[in-house]
Amino acid sequence: MRLIGYEWRLREVMAAAGMFSTTKLVPLLEERGVHLSTSQVYRLAAEKPERMNMQALVALLDIFDCTFEELAPRVLLGGEAAATGTTDAAPERGDSATNRLRESGLRPRRARILPPDA
Numbered sequence: 001m002r003l004i005g006y007e008w009r010l011r012e013v014m015a016a017a018g019m020f021s022t023t024k025l026v027p028l029l030e031e032r033g034v035h036l037s038t039s040q041v042y043r044l045a046a047e048k049p050e051r052m053n054m055q056a057l058v059a060l061l062d063i064f065d066c067t068f069e070e071l072a073p074r075v076l077l078g079g080e081a082a083a084t085g086t087t088d089a090a091p092e093r094g095d096s097a098t099n100r101l102r103e104s105g106l107r108p109r110r111a112r113i114l115p116p117d118a
Contacts, residue, residue: 004074006073008047010071014045057071
């Protein structure tokens with residue numbers, strides 16, 4: 001199973017269009033029939049939405065004349081799921097940062113706990 005996600009780049013798209021205030025976005029959305037409060041528009045720009053109204057999404061694409069891929073590009077979160085041991089195939093070892101770290105032999109420094117008066 002492939003794990004995929006997305007990056008939310010509304011702030012970057014707004015900045016590229018010369019818009020640095022989310023309050024300027026409210027009337028543009030209303031022109032397209034999307035009625036959101038200023039706080040809702042701020043959250044839309046400041047946070048990565050998990051769910052979104054399609055009318056609002058299409059309105060944003062129209063306002064900034066961009067594609068969905070420019071607004072929310074797909075990101076591969078991880079490779080294949082961990083092996084369960086139920087198949088005969090050996091798991092492939094990719095050149096991931098975790099594998100490189102393991103191979104380097106680096107270990108964290110051991111913590112020293114001192115008494116409170118020291």
